[in-house]
Amino acid sequence: DSHIQYERVGADVTMKCGSMDWDAAVTWTANGTDIDESHLNGSYLILKNVDLTQSGQYSCYEGSSWHLKYQTCLRVGTPPKEPVLMCRSNNYPKGFYCSWHLPTPTYIPNSFNISVIHGTREMVCEKDVFPKNRCHIRYLQLFSTVKYKVTLTVTNALGKNSTTLTFDEFAIVKPDPPESVVAKPVTNNPRRLEVSWQNPSSWPDPESFPLKFFLRYRPLILDQWQHVELSDGTSHTITDAYAGKEYIIQVAAKDSDIGTWSDWSVAVHATPWTEEPKHLTTEAQVTETTSASTSSFMPPPTTKICDKGAVVGSGAVAVCWTAGLVLAAYGVLFI
Amino acid sequence: MAAADSPSAALRRRDLCSRGIRLAGKMRSDVVDLLDTYVERQGLDASASVAAVEGVPAAAVERWDEQTGTQRLLENLAAYRAFRVLLAQMLEEQREQLGEADAALGRALAGVLLQVSAFAYHLEELLRLESRAPPSEEGSGPPPAPHLGLFERKLRGLGVLRELAQWAVRSARDLRQLAKPSPGSSSAPGMAESP
Numbered sequence: 033d034s035h036i037q038y039e040r041v042g043a044d045v046t047m048k049c050g051s052m053d054w055d056a057a058v059t060w061t062a063n064g065t066d067i068d069e070s071h072l073n074g075s076y077l078i079l080k081n082v083d084l085t086q087s088g089q090y091s092c093y094e095g096s097s098w099h100l101k102y103q104t105c106l107r108v109g110t111p112p113k114e115p116v117l118m119c120r121s122n123n124y125p126k127g128f129y130c131s132w133h134l135p136t137p138t139y140i141p142n143s144f145n146i147s148v149i150h151g152t153r154e155m156v157c158e159k160d161v162f163p164k165n166r167c168h169i170r171y172l173q174l175f176s177t178v179k180y181k182v183t184l185t186v187t188n189a190l191g192k193n194s195t196t197l198t199f200d201e202f203a204i205v206k207p208d209p210p211e212s213v214v215a216k217p218v219t220n221n222p223r224r225l226e227v228s229w230q231n232p233s234s235w236p237d238p239e240s241f242p243l244k245f246f247l248r249y250r251p252l253i254l255d256q257w258q259h260v261e262l263s264d265g266t267s268h269t270i271t272d273a274y275a276g277k278e279y280i281i282q283v284a285a286k287d288s289d290i291g292t293w294s295d296w297s298v299a300v301h302a303t304p305w306t307e308e309p310k311h312l313t314t315e316a317q318v319t320e321t322t323s324a325s326t327s328s329f330m331p332p333p334t335t336k337i338c339d340k341g342a343v344v345g346s347g348a349v350a351v352c353w354t355a356g357l358v359l360a361a362y363g364v365l366f367i
Numbered sequence: 368m369a370a371a372d373s374p375s376a377a378l379r380r381r382d383l384c385s386r387g388i389r390l391a392g393k394m395r396s397d398v399v400d401l402l403d404t405y406v407e408r409q410g411l412d413a414s415a416s417v418a419a420v421e422g423v424p425a426a427a428v429e430r431w432d433e434q435t436g437t438q439r440l441l442e443n444l445a446a447y448r449a450f451r452v453l454l455a456q457m458l459e460e461q462r463e464q465l466g467e468a469d470a471a472l473g474r475a476l477a478g479v480l481l482q483v484s485a486f487a488y489h490l491e492e493l494l495r496l497e498s499r500a501p502p503s504e505e506g507s508g509p510p511p512a513p514h515l516g517l518f519e520r521k522l523r524g525l526g527v528l529r530e531l532a533q534w535a536v537r538s539a540r541d542l543r544q545l546a547k548p549s550p551g552s553s554s555a556p557g558m559a560e561s562p
Contacts, residue, residue, distance in 0.1 A: 125431070175537040176427035177529050179416075202536070240543045289395070289536050 036105045038140055038189035039082055047077040049092035050102035057095030063088040082108050084139055109140030111191025117184045119197055122234050122294075124205045124241060124287060127170040130157060130197075132184050142188045151178040176201055205291025207243060208232035210266070210283045215302035222275040225249075225302050228267040229283050232294070243285045246293060251277040252301075263288070278303045377548070380496050384546035387489050388539045394482045395535030401475045402528045408465075408472045409521045420526035424449050426533035431540075439541040440494050441502070446534050447487040448504060453527050454480040460520055483531070486538070493545070 039045050049058045054074040060067040071078055079086060092102040113135050121128035130146060146167055148155040157167035177200065185194040210229040218224040227247060231238045242264060248257040251274050262268055273279060282296040406413045419425065424446040428434070434442075458476045461469070491501040515523060 173427045173429050174431045175533045175540075176425075177533055178427070239547060240540060242543075289392070289539060 036107060038107050038109060040190055041083060041108055041110055042081055045077075045079040045082050045106070046073075047079075047090060047092070047104065047106075048102070049075045049077075052092070052094070052101055058101065059093045059095065059098075061091045061093070062086075079106075082106075084108050087139070107140045107189075109138045109188070109190060110136070112138050112142055112186040112188055112193045114193050114195050115144075115184050115186045117182065117195050117197050119180075119182055119199065119204050121201075121205045121291070122208050122232070123236050124207075124291070125171055125174050126236050127168055128204055129160070129166055129168040130182055130184070131163070131166040132186075133165055134186065138188055138190070140188050140190065142186050145185045145187070147183045147185075149181045149183075150176070157182075171201070174201070202290035203292075205287050207285045207287065207291075207294045208234045209294045209297040210245065210285050211297070213281065213283050213297045213300050215279070215281045215300045217302060217305035218269070219305055222304050222306055223271060223273050225270040225273050225279060225281070225304055226267070227270065227281055227283070227300075229297065230266060232285060235285075242288050244288045246284045246286070247281065248283075248296070249273075249279050249281040251279055253277065273304045275304060276306050376496055380493065381546050383489065383493050383496065384542045387486070387493070387542045388546075390482065390486050390489060391535050391539040391542065394479070394486060395532060395539070397475075397479055397482065398528060398532045398535055401479050402525075402532060404472055404475050405524060405528060408469055409524070411521060411525055415522070415525065417522050417526040417529065420523050420530070422449065423453065423527050423530050424534075426530055426537045428537070431537075432544075434541075434544075436545045437494075437497055437499060439545060440490055440497065440499075443534075443538050443541055444487060444490040444494065444501060447483050447490065450483045450527070450531050450534070451480065451487060454483060454531075457524050457527065460524075464517065464520075479531075 037045075037047075047060075049056065049060075052058060052075050054076065056075045058072075058075045060072065060077045067077065075092075077090065077092070087106055087108045090104050090106055091100060093099065094101050115132050115134055117130060117132045119128055119130040130148075132144065132146075134142065144165065146157050148157050148169055150173070153172075155169055155172065157169045160166040160168060179198050179200050181196060181198050183194060183196045185192060209232060211232055213227065213229040215225050215227045218226055227249075229245070231243055235241070235243065244264065245262045245266070247260045247262065247268055247270075249270055250257045258270075258272070260268060260270075270279075270281075279302055280299050281302065282299050284296050285294045286292065403413075405411075424442075426446070428442075454476060458473065458480060461473055461476060465472070494501045
């Protein structure tokens with residue numbers, strides 16, 4: 033005789049050994065391990081203040097014959113707390129979806145039931161295969177002032193709970209972020225960056241339901257964002273970038289008339305175009321080790337700072353001296 | 368007059384649609400502001416739910432994407448003609464009720480009324496371009512204002528403005544559909560007749 037038994041965390045559980053009398057000699061096991069007699073009251077198994085670790089298979093055997101008399105799967109859990117429900121239309125005007133989750137796990141199976149009412153009409157929210165806790169609904173009417181009422185009820189063996197959301201058609205419209213954001217430097221323009229992006233692919237009809245965009249950008253070294261709002265188009269040229277600095281750029285989208293802004297897109301990085309470094313000419317011309325300069329500063333030709341005929345060390349000094357000039361010039365840029 | 372699908376007519380339609388979309392956008396913005404003013408001045412609760420108001424054309428529509436261009440224009444025109452009458456009634460009631468005491472609300476109502484009239488005219492132009500004469504206004508439109516108590520009149524006014532705000536959004540969408548260069552946006556399949 034095997035079944036499942038659900039109990040609340042902290043409850044006291046009494047298990048009877050099937051139809052055995054109270055004074056019968058029995059042995060109880062939990063997941064195959066004998067349970068100490070101190071937990072028994074006659075043939076009853078007493079578990080006080082159960083916790084999650086006590087979930088498992090409990091079996092009761094008749095004392096001498098070891099016949100299995102009773103078996104149960106104990107599942108310790110909690111009744112559901114009020115679920116968290118969210119509804120959103122990222123594919124307006126096709127429809128919307130609702131998704132939900134429990135704020136804390138119950139540790140036992142839960143079932144969810146969702147009802148959507150629009151005025152007097154009950155609508156069917158079709159459950160998605162993936163993710164599981166989501167359903168979608170097609171708009172039957174557009175431009176309605178009548179609010180939608182969505183009620184989610186979660187039930188498990190230990191209780192139930194529910195939550196209700198009421199909203200109007202426009203309020204839940206929130207597109208997905210723009211896609212394929214690309215930022216490129218502009219040749220010969222040290223303060224420009226060309227940014228382009230695409231409408232989110234989930235937005236079904238950008239021609240009839242155009243999106244507007246919000247661009248934000250900042251150099252990595254600063255915390256403050258610059259913002260630009262664009263009422264149409266999927267590209268923009270930043271014209272006030274700091275020369276030579278790496279930028280981080282993001283874009284968000286919103287329906288032109290209704291709803292809220294999308295989340296920010298994936299961030300892209302770009303650095304404005306800078307001029308090629310000119311070669312530094314010195315008498316002690318050394319190889320690539322000294323040419324790491326982004327400055328157009330031209331040091332005057334060094335006149336025999338190092339004695340060419342000197343020992344090996346002086347060659348290194350020449351390197352250091354020229355490199356020092358380069359570094360000094362570089363440092364000036366950052367003051 | 369050019370045939371409905373001649374290049375100049377197509378350009379004119381696009382031009383009228385773009386301007387109409389801008390008009391609708393401005394109208395919506397002003398209606399939203401008017402709603403705030405109205406709720407405040409009339410001492411109403413902004414979240415009060417108002418049952419469907421008799422004589423107020425509902426913006427809600429099923430199978431919106433399947434409508435033809437002519438259907439869109441006719442439904443929009445009927446709506447704005449009705450709103451023209453309803454807003455005039457509201458303006459009259461507001462003057463009787465508050466007299467000159469609330470000039471701001473009166474001005475805001477009058478401003479929106481003007482835009483509604485302009486938009487209705489705009490729609491008539493678009494219909495003419497579709498080689499459709501706009502339907503006459505005689506015998507149509509909302510019934511005369513019912514005899515309501517003061518509070519009911521205020522709630523009715525709220526219902527009118529809310530529905531107008533929805534219409535302003537719908538109209539912009541309708542005009543964008545109309546402006547699309549596709550066969551579905553013309554009023555009738557095939558060539559339209561030249562008048």
